[in-house]
Amino acid sequence: MLFQDSSGELERHASAVAARGFSTNSSNYEANRPGYTEEADCDDQPQGHVSTANLAVQGFSTNSSNYEANRPGYTEEAVRIIAQAVESVPCLGESIQYQVLELGAGTGKLTQQLVKELPTSTKYLALDPSRNFLDALKQKSLGVETVEGSADCIPLPDNSVQAVVCAQSFHWFSDLDSLKSIHRVLAPGGVLVLVWNKKNFDDGWRKKILEQRFEVMQKFGAPRGVYETGKWKINIDQSPLFSLSKCYDLAGVEPIISLENIISNVTTISAYNALPSQERETYIEKLRNLLMNWPGVDPNEMKIPHTTNLYVYIAQN
Template identity: 35%
Template sequence: MKDQVHHSAAAGFKTGADSYVKGRPDYPPPVADWLTGTLGLNADKTVIDLGAGTGKFTGRLVATGAQVIAVEPVAQMLEKLSLAYPDVLAVSGTAADLPLPDASVDVVLCAQAFHWFASTEALTEIARVLKPGGKLGLVWNLRDAKVSWMPKLDAIISALEGDTPRYYTGAWRRAFPHEKFGPLQAQHFSHAHTGSPEDVIFNRVRSISFIAALPEAQRAKVDEQLRMLIAGEPELRGKDRLTVPYETVAFVAVKGS
């Protein structure tokens, strides 16, 4: 299974789970209606939280009343999920090797995760565990690039990405179209992450896999770049609390009969 996990995820999320919990934004309230309306989740349904991480999205799924099965390959993240949601069945697994029977679930949901394993192989395995007419949901929180200082923050991050899969490259879209699924349909929601600079900027950046995987000296250099960014931006400088705007994008694709 380890060979199926990208090296940035295996190394970064192993060491960066704490920063992930502190630094990642929640999801906007309208996502709750999308889960129950568009995906049809309710107490009669079973959903896989695939690439569940520390459980950042798991609570949204639990709130629908559905039976939730969290699947995550990184043990350190799965441990934090189990502590936060002890009643959720949490299992080690990957998108290409799901530990579930054929046609056993109604929905597979990937929050902030599909870019890690986007492939024909993964979609075929997801289709295998979905019932006919079952749904695949993909959700990402994206920083709002229209904010004046955001390109500077993105430049600090992107300079270190290497070969790490990311939503922003669009490479994940090459897994579609897929013979088992209908077309992707998208909805967009406005969102914001409010908190201390330590969380919404420093811990958010530290939670990125390829940054968390850096040697300590290089991580310290990134922190210094972030301090210089904050000092040079009037919108950020001297603030005890910051609001970072996001856009949440949610996709659904339906499995054929």
């Protein structure tokens, strides 16, 4: 289903955050996080506020095995649309070094699905600031190249990329410097594809998970879910560098998971991991007990449906 959404506010640069914050336990992050990442609003924050960068530094120091194990992937429909967007770009000249540059590739949750939809001849570069996450990606033997780096300083020549893809990551680097960097490496007419899995915490026990998450996030001055607020959109939508081509609001994955899977997912959230260990464990146990005793809930079969939001932008001359 196509949709248009132009909401958003200014978001500060956070590439350096990710560089340090995703540097340790990437497996935990890969396994447990299907959705979005929380981010702090850097303007006019209350006392005690932790910046986006520092929150990520503290909070994403979780292991790659946990991330890999507990985060769901993407639906076949979403992956197919991304592949079609990549392949829709005509040959853009001899300067092209890569058909796909994936920014914030992490442990390769999207990578492993997308490469199967693309021609085997596709030159694919996966970039992430975390060596630990990239090591997990390399272990999948996907036939892609990898490089450590950040979106604001992409280590590639001008006009050398046909398509840039960002899965669960663009809100970390939607600042103007990163937009300029992405535009620089994209050939004119190239595409920027953004995709997010978003958990649907609508009611009942699911809503309680979200309420506690907000409570923890507010300790650091973080907003209620940076992706949902549209904070990432204002810079790109106001920039002459990119033009929005298509938006999709798709049915996402609906994994049936256990209570402990949910708890493992929570342990990948940046704000939780920025807490002192004893306080974090108190929150975790409180949530575990609440869900365990929720009427009618089977702790071995719990469902959190997702929506997949997908955006395709065109690089302008």
